[in-house]
Amino acid sequence: MDLLVSKVNKRTTINVTSRDIDKILSATLSSSNLWEIIDFSHRPFKLVVETLKELQERGLVVFKNSSIFPTKEGRKFCKRYNVTPKANHGCPACWGRTISLAKFEDFLPRFEQITGNRPEPIMEFDQGFVGPLIAFARIALLADRGDIQGKEVIILGDDDLVSLAAALSGLPKRITVLEVDERLVDFIKNTSEKENLRIEVIPHDLRFKLPLDLVGSFDTFLTDPPETIGGLELFIARGLVTLKGAGCAGYFGLTMIESSLQKWGEFQKILTHKYGVIITDIIHDFNIYDNWMYLLDSIKDDIGPLKEAPKMHWYKSSMFRIETLQDFLRVNEDVLSVELYNDPESLIWTEER
Amino acid sequence: MDLLVSKVNKRTTINVTSRDIDKILSATLSSSNLWEIIDFSHRPFKLVVETLKELQERGLVVFKNSSIFPTKEGRKFCKRYNVTPKANHGCPACWGRTISLAKFEDFLPRFEQITGNRPEPIMEFDQGFVGPLIAFARIALLADRGDIQGKEVIILGDDDLVSLAAALSGLPKRITVLEVDERLVDFIKNTSEKENLRIEVIPHDLRFKLPLDLVGSFDTFLTDPPETIGGLELFIARGLVTLKGAGCAGYFGLTMIESSLQKWGEFQKILTHKYGVIITDIIHDFNIYDNWMYLLDSIKDDIGPLKEAPKMHWYKSSMFRIETLQDFLRVNEDVLSVELYNDPESLIWTEER
Numbered sequence: 258m259d260l261l262v263s264k265v266n267k268r269t270t271i272n273v274t275s276r277d278i279d280k281i282l283s284a285t286l287s288s289s290n291l292w293e294i295i296d297f298s299h300r301p302f303k304l305v306v307e308t309l310k311e312l313q314e315r316g317l318v319v320f321k322n323s324s325i326f327p328t329k330e331g332r333k334f335c336k337r338y339n340v341t342p343k344a345n346h347g348c349p350a351c352w353g354r355t356i357s358l359a360k361f362e363d364f365l366p367r368f369e370q371i372t373g374n375r376p377e378p379i380m381e382f383d384q385g386f387v388g389p390l391i392a393f394a395r396i397a398l399l400a401d402r403g404d405i406q407g408k409e410v411i412i413l414g415d416d417d418l419v420s421l422a423a424a425l426s427g428l429p430k431r432i433t434v435l436e437v438d439e440r441l442v443d444f445i446k447n448t449s450e451k452e453n454l455r456i457e458v459i460p461h462d463l464r465f466k467l468p469l470d471l472v473g474s475f476d477t478f479l480t481d482p483p484e485t486i487g488g489l490e491l492f493i494a495r496g497l498v499t500l501k502g503a504g505c506a507g508y509f510g511l512t513m514i515e516s517s518l519q520k521w522g523e524f525q526k527i528l529t530h531k532y533g534v535i536i537t538d539i540i541h542d543f544n545i546y547d548n549w550m551y552l553l554d555s556i557k558d559d560i561g562p563l564k565e566a567p568k569m570h571w572y573k574s575s576m577f578r579i580e581t582l583q584d585f586l587r588v589n590e591d592v593l594s595v596e597l598y599n600d601p602e603s604l605i606w607t608e609e610r
Numbered sequence: 611m612d613l614l615v616s617k618v619n620k621r622t623t624i625n626v627t628s629r630d631i632d633k634i635l636s637a638t639l640s641s642s643n644l645w646e647i648i649d650f651s652h653r654p655f656k657l658v659v660e661t662l663k664e665l666q667e668r669g670l671v672v673f674k675n676s677s678i679f680p681t682k683e684g685r686k687f688c689k690r691y692n693v694t695p696k697a698n699h700g701c702p703a704c705w706g707r708t709i710s711l712a713k714f715e716d717f718l719p720r721f722e723q724i725t726g727n728r729p730e731p732i733m734e735f736d737q738g739f740v741g742p743l744i745a746f747a748r749i750a751l752l753a754d755r756g757d758i759q760g761k762e763v764i765i766l767g768d769d770d771l772v773s774l775a776a777a778l779s780g781l782p783k784r785i786t787v788l789e790v791d792e793r794l795v796d797f798i799k800n801t802s803e804k805e806n807l808r809i810e811v812i813p814h815d816l817r818f819k820l821p822l823d824l825v826g827s828f829d830t831f832l833t834d835p836p837e838t839i840g841g842l843e844l845f846i847a848r849g850l851v852t853l854k855g856a857g858c859a860g861y862f863g864l865t866m867i868e869s870s871l872q873k874w875g876e877f878q879k880i881l882t883h884k885y886g887v888i889i890t891d892i893i894h895d896f897n898i899y900d901n902w903m904y905l906l907d908s909i910k911d912d913i914g915p916l917k918e919a920p921k922m923h924w925y926k927s928s929m930f931r932i933e934t935l936q937d938f939l940r941v942n943e944d945v946l947s948v949e950l951y952n953d954p955e956s957l958i959w960t961e962e963r
Contacts, residue, residue, distance in 0.1 A: 276857025
């Protein structure tokens with residue numbers, strides 16, 4: 258096992274431990290599909306792929322067209338190191354999301370109807386969105402925590418069209434959207450007008466400081482940040498600066514697919530130490546994203562199983578809820594030099610971007 | 611509202627914000643029972659009680675025997691500040707715990723049978739335990755994350771008898787319990803022998819450093835720490851020192867009843883900054899504790915609703931899962947000066963202890 262760890266460590270810039278190998282092997286005992294193995298591993302995409310390549314070279318797994326199987330040697334290795342198949346004890350009713358959609362089900366058909374012709378995700382803004390069920394699961398979660406009823410809510414980047422779900426629920430007092438993609442600005446604006454949803458949509462690139470009238474004006478923010486450290490910090494800082502004061506809440510997703518444990522650690526230090534917020538909830542695999550068209554184009558790798566597009570939902574993120582303490586940090590300055598999308602852990606890593 | 615905040619701030623050492631008042635008022639719109647109001651508020655016991663007293667003095671709520679009701683003035687105040695009744699969208703299948711017990715249900719009757727004559731909780735060690743369903747919910751959660759199958763698991767303080775649930779599940783390779791209460795040491799030891807569960811039970815006061823053969827020996831730890839900052843840090847540090855290395859996991863509960871947001875913040879800084887671990891999960895209200903006999907004796911307060919013992923489960927905690935990074939801190943020294951149980955936020959605050 259130690260040899261394997263050091264070999265994989267040479268293949269990637271992401272630090273690998275024997276527990277990572279354990280998790281990836283465990284996933285191969287439960288699925289032969291690459292995308293499902295990544296999902297089950299809860300480890301960075303690039304780490305999983307490099308580990309699988311190493312396991313293949315050492316004869317522990319074999320690639321057959323688009324599938325991956327442990328060899329007889331691989332199974333023996335698993336037995337020796339007590340690696341067992343990935344178990345699933347997730348709640349089948351809420352899919353492990355903790356909340357029930359029962360009181361929001363009636364809004365779903367209307368949401369699906371008015372968002373049917375939504376703009377497709379594009380690579381330029383690292384887009385990829387969650388489906389209607391997740392959009393309303395977010396609303397239910399906010400409602401359960403008292404963060405939306407009669408509250409002023411801001412959404413920083415609304416690829417997921419959560420603003421429309423929130424408006425349909427009738428719960429918030431005010432909904433504001435900041436969005437950089439003009440297609441989405443137009444779509445949300447037009448839909449809001451047509452359906453009389455009173456959503457305020459402001460075209461804004463979050464690298465630029467926020468308009469002053471938004472500062473200190475909201476009870477709750479939602480965002481789905483890009484996952485470089487710079488991107489994470491920037492989006493959360495922008496969210497925080499919109500909040501009214503202590504005891505306000507922010508919600509956002511963070512994956513283990515594009516963020517290593519190290520990055521989780523660095524980011525949590527920033528949250529708790531620099532920004533003066535506490536993390537009240539981290540709900541595992543809460544957000545499940547629809548597959549997006551540009552996925553295979555953006556991954557430059559040549560192993561067989563990577564040439565087959567995923568047929569199931571595999572890209573998930575944990576839902577964070579944070580709450581502001583009395584002395585939380587509010588900064589509102591332009592941050593133009595930040596790299597939002599590309600780091601050694603990001604899924605899409607092209608020189609053109 | 612601002613006046614109310616400053617008045618309550620004078621009554622308690624815990625910092626109060628308008629959002630805290632919002633949450634407590636919101637709870638009074640949904641329940642007239644003090645214990646349920648504390649549960650719904652997710653704010654420290656003492657803060658809720660002092661706020662209710664202030665609300666009563668200002669004529670916004672009224673105490674009637676063991677019940678609390680908003681007055682007409684109180685309802686007007688709520689309307690003015692957009693305070694709405696506490697909503698509940700928790701999943702009715704898993705009670706918001708994210709996991710299913712389906713694969714563990716068969717073990718429940720046996721667990722209940724062998725733990726029927728368990729020792730009662732005593733004040734000396736701040737005891738209070740979770741019921742069988744929660745004990746197995748913890749096992750299911752560990753299993754879902756691959757932290758128990760074929761793994762070496764240590765439990766630091768086992769008032770909850772999770773060691774017996776873990777052993778019945780047949781999943782761990784090894785189960786060790788450290789316990790200070792001789793009654794529990796004997797009970798778990800005897801039950802383990804009678805039922806052939808092979809649990810290793812070591813009498814140990816966690817203020818003293820751990821026996822060297824336990825250091826670096828386990829994959830996973832569980833504990834339910836006392837909630838002074840000193841107690842929290844000590845129990846987690848003891849857990850961490852037992853772990854084998856990076857990528858290992860720890861599980862523990864933290865309440866909002868005896869820990870303010872400020873304490874959550876201080877503790878999260880300690881975890882992420884000092885100990886080099888990341889928080890991977892925080893599951894709201896995962897742990898629900900049975901009511902314990904010494905509760906009313908330990909609370910020295912004289913308002914009417916506090917004289918009636920709770921009839922429902924009201925004391926809950928969030929379940930944390932942490933994971934160790936490469937450079938996590940392991941210290942193993944005696945810590946004798948620490949105050950484990952009493953601070954201004956603790957439920958039980960007597961001079962005798």
